[in-house]
Amino acid sequence: xxxxxxxxxxxxxxxxxxxxxxxxxxxxxxxxxxxxxxxxxxxxxxxxxxxxxxxxxxxxxxxxxxxxxxxxxxxxxxxxxxxxxxxxxxxxxxxxxxxxxxxxxxxxxxxxxxxx
Numbered sequence: 001x002x003x004x005x006x007x008x009x010x011x012x013x014x015x016x017x018x019x020x021x022x023x024x025x026x027x028x029x030x031x032x033x034x035x036x037x038x039x040x041x042x043x044x045x046x047x048x049x050x051x052x053x054x055x056x057x058x059x060x061x062x063x064x065x066x067x068x069x070x071x072x073x074x075x076x077x078x079x080x081x082x083x084x085x086x087x088x089x090x091x092x093x094x095x096x097x098x099x100x101x102x103x104x105x106x107x108x109x110x111x112x113x114x115x116x
Contacts, residue, residue: 001088002042003035004049010097011062015072020100022065029107030058036086044045049084057083069094073112081116088093090114 014025034049042048057079066072077090095109 001035002038002048003033004051004054005031005033006051006058007031009055009058011059014063014065015062015067015069015096016055016065017067018100020065026099028062028091029095029097030076032058032079032080032090032092034084034087036084037087037088049087053083054080069096069110070112073110074114077082077112077114081114086115090116 009030011028011030013028013090014022015028016022016026032054034054036049039047058076061072061076061079066075073092073094077092079089080090090113092110092112093106094111097107099108099110
């Protein structure tokens with residue numbers, strides 16, 4: 001089994017539950033992996049998962065505001081699977097950098113795993 005990875009991809013987006021989050025926006029970071037069974041020696045792009053296509057898909061999702069990070073993670077996973085149904089599992093780690101929490105430093109986030 002092979003796994004492709006995208007590590008620490010940063011985006012600015014308008015996801016959030018509170019009005020100021022949607023208006024002002026915030027920084028986000030996503031890391032993900034997608035595992036698939038190989039059918040032999042991989043010698044061409046059609047025999048693997050195209051991480052550029054996965055990145056472009058993720059980037060589109062960050063342009064569509066969602067109230068909850070959980071929703072965003074589930075939608076990204078579903079669309080990655082649609083991109084290539086050879087995928088057996090997807091794992092997503094999503095962070096909101098500098099969330100609007102009084103006297104809080106750090107990030108908040110969710111992780112989502114899906115088996116197919």
